[in-house]
Amino acid sequence: MAIEKFVVVGASLAGLRAVEAARKAGFQGEITLIGAESHLPYDRPPLSKEFLEPADGQPDPPYFREESVFADELGVTLMLGRPATELDVEARVVRVGTDQVPYDALVIATGAAARHIPGAESLAGVQVLRTLDDSLAVRNALDEGARTVVIGAGFIGSEIASSANKRGVEVTIVEALPTPLVRATGTEMGPAIASLHERNGTSLRCGVGVRSIEGLDRVEKVVLEDGTEIPADLVVIGIGVTPSVGWLEGSGLRLDNGIHCDETLWTGVPGVYAAGDVVSWPNPTLGVRQRMENWTAAAEQGAAAARNALDPGNAKAYGTVPYFWSDWYDVRIQHVGTPDADEVVLVEGDLERAPATDNRWIALYRKGDRLVGALTVQGQAEIMKYRVQIMKGASWEDALAHAARRREAHAAKLAAV
Template sequence: MTTNNRFVIIGAGMAGLNAAATLRNEGYKNEIMLLDKNSNLPYDRPPLSKGFLTGELDEEQILLRSPNFYDDNNIKLNLSRSAIRLDLDKQLVELDNHETVTWDKLLIAVGSRLRKLNIPGTELKHVHYLKTKEDSILLKQDLQSCEDIVIIGAGFIGSEVAASCRRKGINVTVIEALPTPLRNILGDRMGEFIAKLHRSNGVNLITNEFATELTGEDSVKEVVTNTGRRIPCQAVVIGIGVELDLNLIERTEINAANGIMVDEYCETNIPGVFAAGDCALWPYFGEKIRVEHWDHAMNQAKTAAKNMFNPKTERYNTIPYFWSDQYDVRFQYLGHAKDWDSTVLRGSIEEKKFTFFYLKNNKIVGALFVNDPKNVIPVRRFIMQNTIFNDPSILGDTHQKIKEVATKETNN
């Protein structure tokens, strides 16, 4: 190892900040530099579509740490600087002002970037994407005088913005290209539940349709769809997902596919170079996956930091988890179910309190909890232990406690 006496973290979001804090908690004494292209102190992103957007939280309340945390812990913030090139042999990163920073260990936690909608009219005023605090502030300003808003995409961001706008009394139209919201993640039955939830709260949800044009002379006035439908509005939010930005490693020997490939210790194929969060492709039950959620970014970064300080000491084996708050519903999800061969419902859809299991080969690969948090811990244990259910329907028996329904048979 070189003697630069510095650990460098590229990306000051949830992953990067938690890695820096963990390094100090683990006892690392030398310099930690946290690099980020944005100028803001690290802040929490989930409130941007909820409490911060509605005005219930202010800028100080969404900070991940207090402003004095960084000086108190000798963490050097290098903000408003983009990392543009890595030299793995010399162990240095070049910044957009041509300065270079050397490292002993490097963590790449660059997150993801928004996927842009390529149709005419997206350059008009009052057309929004939602990724940063600045995005949320601009949208919040528009909502003060907005009567009708169109949201393109019924994913989690679009759904949360729709719920926030309805709370403010704004007329909301959501356009979703799929037959049901979140169909690719949750399937049709849960997609129908989410669709009904939005419609029952006054959202005009349009499915199996997509936007083809935004019209207006200077500001957006209408959204036109592929069927010729024209929807008047004073603002538009585009939420069609995110994509990777791997430009930083393109000309390096760091292995990447749909993400930066890391092992169970969050280390890349280059010794001393780690990755965590949205950008990392990591081993999970025999496959390589990438997860774009808050909980994952936090936990994987903590594991990466521990292995940066004490190599190969802690494996990352956390079950993916995310949550979303919409209207009177708290959604929680565990697992990573790309496909499944059966499902089981436990509880009542009508009462909006249930757990919906996704199974493959009689094992739980994912579970959606709707206002049903008590089941999260035992189900996490079932997934972690690869528990086999000889009769999966027993999961739906509410007369038995969920932690008591598993067979003793496991396949670890």
């Protein structure tokens, strides 16, 4: 079947990359980009990082492209501020309210929505942080010096706390788990990274849940399960996300921790592919089914899904080594691969000292006799080397030998300064 109408649902990074990849591949037909938010596609990582930090005036929204680029260079029809409401796979139509958008090929890149704490949504000053509008609301509160409580010590919550700390406002992080960052970095390195908060004067309460968030019309305090009351003018909830698939109920797509796809990002329904935070697929590089919530995978998957949707006869599997980064207190944290390991070894650094130029932290993750993950703190020059090793299936012995060589080279460089 000739493909003349290409539709992308989700004006996200993955959605943008799908549009760009379609044109780069030579597609000359109609392209429609549907987005629930009224904003042009924008970069999400800055929303919990530099966008919140002290600055003179309001920072510019981190848009990827100006509207003229979509109209003049990419030839895209934008439908923004209008969420998709239904998918009819038999008629090959995406419904947007009362409108119908026909497609020959479709990429779904609707991402995920931040989880909220039931009952707290109506209180002013209680925020999640997922969208540009969320970030603006948090920034405005920080500008006013709001006493801040962050619920959840994951990377988003920790970035928000770091930004609040830089402003000199009172900030507390509450984490229900006894060890933070377990899912992202494992039980060995999670506490070490979390110690950055205390080292920088941010209060971190672990192993205690939230009983209630209280106030009249506006939040006034957070009450913990142990009875502790923490005064608050701003509460930011960072307890994870859920894939945005509600509009797909009854469509015939398999929904299981997102949209269940094969290794080519195909949903199993003719013409329909998925990309970004919303997709669950078997990653052939690591041999496991995954749903990734990171910038790099979203960008790569958007492009891959578009190419496969437009040329399904030559669809290629998408595999990757996961990569994410986070910035706290002027420290760069990076991770590649998976934290699901049999052993974690610190191959460089002293966890008793704060990370710095002369004390970067590098930890390697072993599964069987293979390197499956690496974590660096202030190791920007190292992390991608380990990503390449994981992609090539490096042995644990080779990884340790590589680490020893890099450690010696780094020591020599410091000695020469």
